[in-house]
Amino acid sequence: MKIPLLIAALFASALAQAAEVRVTDAWVRATVAGQKVSGAYMKIRSDTDAKLVGVTSAAISRVEIHEMKMDGDVMRMREIKFIDLPKGKPVSLEPGGYHIMLMNLKQPIVAGESVPLTLTIESGGKRQTVDIKATARAPGTGGMPHGHHH
Numbered sequence: 522m523k524i525p526l527l528i529a530a531l532f533a534s535a536l537a538q539a540a541e542v543r544v545t546d547a548w549v550r551a552t553v554a555g556q557k558v559s560g561a562y563m564k565i566r567s568d569t570d571a572k573l574v575g576v577t578s579a580a581i582s583r584v585e586i587h588e589m590k591m592d593g594d595v596m597r598m599r600e601i602k603f604i605d606l607p608k609g610k611p612v613s614l615e616p617g618g619y620h621i622m623l624m625n626l627k628q629p630i631v632a633g634e635s636v637p638l639t640l641t642i643e644s645g646g647k648r649q650t651v652d653i654k655a656t657a658r659a660p661g662t663g664g665m666p667h668g669h670h671h
């Protein structure tokens with residue numbers, strides 16, 4: 522009896538301090554041999570005002586938060602410091618908008634494989650991490666091509 526009570530107490534106190542963040546539809550664009558970059562996409566909903574301030578992956582050496590925007594006729598992307606997660610509003614990371622850039626890939630990401638990502642969320646001056654797994658989908662399944670120009 523003691524152990525379940527302790528776990529319940531810890532869980533309750535964690536909820537009191539941290540934003541409750543729900544990540545759904547997480548996926549990564551699968552790559553072909555020799556391709557060094559890819560993108561990860563997902564929906565993030567926080568129950569309190571928060572920001573996505575960082576993403577890391579044990580499997581990938583360089584991960585950045587990017588925003589893609591039309592600049593005249595040209596789609597450009599740039600690194601951004603954070604993505605706002607307004608209270609209760611789902612924020613979509615999707616091709617053509619916000620995305621997680623996976624860089625310096627050492628091996629291809631194969632469709633069906635799952636890529637571990639750790640999101641760092643900041644709310645009320647506190648940081649928490651959220652571990653997710655994004656499923657790789659084959660190129661060409663939805664969305665627009667994701668070129669990368671640095």
Ligand SMILES: [Cu+2]
Binds near residue numbers: 587621
């Ligand atoms: Cu990018």
